[in-house]
Amino acid sequence: MAEKQQLPDINSPLQGSERYRGSTAPPQTSTFKRRLITGLCIFSLCIPTHWVSERYDISLPQIPTPWSHQPSPSSLCRQVPPLFPAVKSKELEEMDAHIASEAFRNASIQRLGGAVRIPTQSFDDMGPIGEDKRWDIFYQFAEFLETEFPRVHAVLGKEVVNEHGLVFTWRGRDGGLKPLVLMAHQDVVPVPGETVDSWTFPPFSGAFDGRHVWGRGSSDCKNSLVGILEAVEELVRAGFVPRRTVVLSFGFDEEISGREGAGRLAPFLLERYGKDGVVAIVDEGANMNTLFGTHFATPGVAEKGYVDIEVIVRMPGGHSSIPPDHNGIGVMSELITHVESNLYSPHLDAQNPYLGLLQCGAAHSPSFPSKLRKLLSKHHSSKSSAATCSQGGKRKDEKDDLALEAAKASPGIKYLMTTSVAVDVINGGVKTNALPERTRAIINHRINIGSHPSDAKQHITSLASTIAKKYNLTLHAFPANASQGETPSSITLRAESTELDTAPVTPTLVDGADGVLGLTPYGILSGTTRALYGEEIVVAPGIMTGNTDTRYYWDLTRHIFRYMPGWDPEEEGLGNM
Known part of the structure; x- marks a missing residue:
């Protein structure tokens, strides 16, 4: 570190x-x-x-989206000759x-x-x-x-x-x-005090x-x-x-x-x-x-978008000696598992800079993978379909073979073209013998190019509705103001104020x-x-x-x-x- x-x-x-x-x-x-x-x-x-x-x-x-006329690869990634200052003194x-x-x-x-x-x-x-x-x-x-x-x-x-x-x-x-x-x-x-000893040199040396x-x-x-x-x-x-x-x-x-x-x-x-x-x-x-x-x-x-979604599960409390089959923490755990089982697939929007990087790789790298080169030549991005789909001009049920192949390089590459989902905060319960009445989690999303924070909200609403229905809970999905939601026996979804478009x-x-x-x-x-x-x-x-x-x-x-x-x-x- x-x-x-x-x-x-x-x-x-x-x-x-x-x-x-x-x-x-x-x-x-x-x-x-x-x-x-x-x-x-x-x-x-x-x-x-x-x-x-x-x-x-x-x-x-x-x-450039080259697919209509299929120009030579080098024309898709033209390089500017070195520019040196003309000013001399x-x-x-x-x-x-x-x-x-x-x-x-x-x-x-x-x-x-x-x-x-x-x-x-x-x-x-x-x-x-x-x-x-x-x-x-x-x-x-x-x-x-x-x-x-x-x-x-x-x-x-x-x-x-x-x-x-x-x-x-x-x-x-x-x-x-x-x-x-x-x-x-x-x-x-910040540097937590308890981690200072693990630094090779002191963090502010x-x-x-x-x-x-x-x-x-x-x-x-x-x-x-x-x-x-x-x-x-x-x-x-x-x-x-x-x-x-x-x-x-x-x-x-x-x-x-x-x-x-x-x-x-x-x-x-x-x-x-x-x-x-x-x-x-x-x-x-x-x-x-x-x-x-x-x-x-x-x-x-370019930068990906951003939205933190707060999830709150409200369920009846009581003494832990007489627990229900599923309390608030258990329901939240199942919801998180459901979210992590339904992650986003890689998609390359026509405007995603990584598509341009792949074009440059095909044009200037002799060792550019042949499979990627073949998929790149077949990759089509339709602006008309992009207007109606949230994933870069491809139907939501259509896989993007180029993106899927490129994503195999590493998780770091994958998430240049994928909306990421990470549960980063969770808390619930205050005492070992008391059932939790309120369980809270925050799920961070980094929004892919060609998508929007509203797509993440729609996606998690669909997932939460499945869990709410299973446990007979009321779902409050992104209420208009903070005073709404959080009723007894409910799941509430809220977007944090840090929401940002791509x-x-x-x-x-x-x-x-x-x-x-x-x-x-x-x-x-x-x-x-x-x-x-x-x-x-x-x-x-x-x-x-x-x-x-x-x-x-x-x-x-x-x-x-x-x-x-x-x-x-x-x-x-x-x-x-």
Whole structure:
């Protein structure tokens, strides 16, 4: 459970002479964070030189659906050539040399370690800001950032939203261009005291063992936050001024749904820039993975939906010496078993980014499985049927052979195209000799692309009705208000307030309106990635199984990327899919 951040070594790609090849061990004199910082520097530099307008119109499906005309596989996953900054200066060359230095490496390690050592934990039961003292740790973290990044604070300035949300605005030379937003969050998942002894290093030590920085937040996501600030600090030091305004937006409660942080920051930015007033957003997310023998970069362009469904079983109490055949806990157990016996099957909606990833695998991976290739060529997605079905254009009773085959790779892959169901909370009963009168469970659902939280509600209503009928209980399925339901001898279903639809899918076309390859937000990100990591990297659309703070930013732009620069093959895992 020890959280760590890999620090492999690279040469700075701003030199333009050396690029890290994924199959070659990187040199031992650089760091993961240097790659992160350099990537952000390149991205910032590429934006004003290549991404000069927003005049293009992306009106086609985000992920091409090729089945009508059967184009060649390579045309379904066109790769943008590497994009390098056109901006050159002596100061930027000096910045490049500084980033590649041992001194910068050591300072960067210390900065990340220092950030980890401030335990910015966010707890599920946090009280109001100003009343709950656990929020106060974020004052210390803000002071740390101000000390470590003086140029950012002096040149960009800092705006504070809801006491701990941070906004930095780097004014661009062209005020007519929409700004770019870079996001991260300051908070980390709490560490239960009883688990501290099981950590390789103490969870808030920020220890560096010569290869890794250890501790909570080192990879989620203080590495990103510190990396963004280091990139901007170095660019400001070099005298660089972006053509396009760059906004840094840092929430502080992402790990507990982000209501106080991103939930306030997004409206703040929306009021300033307006609907669709931002060119693109980059937040934490996926990065690199090796699939089908090929190295892929998979920026997240979608997120699954979310709904927690509360289930309450009310049954008569009494003394445990005279029990009924089935009390409330027993009935709840049977209902849970019924739910787990009727899970969702994998389905690939036409807009699911994993379909795009499979297309890229077929186009660029010689070892792409022949069975998947055959099923992919037969896979049809009908928009007309998608309007009437909840599972990606296929009838509810029709299995999706492509999705079923792809899901065999791993549970992590399976749930990129499947609504997940997990019973995470259960309680009932207060005394060993008293029958439980109220038993409660919460069932978490992560909603598949092409489906909706209402589908999960309908599904569990059907399952609960079977149990209610069997035990002569009244079913209250999602009553209009909280005062309804919970009558004696009943089952009540309620949706928690965290309900969230699936995210709008970011367009992944690479051709601009004028036909120039790469002149789209996704194209710019793709070309920048391949400049940084090498042309053998295939950029393909990715999807997140979890949710990020971007859930609050949908109105600001169509172009949201959940993407973490930086890659070490030894660190691949679920977060990289």
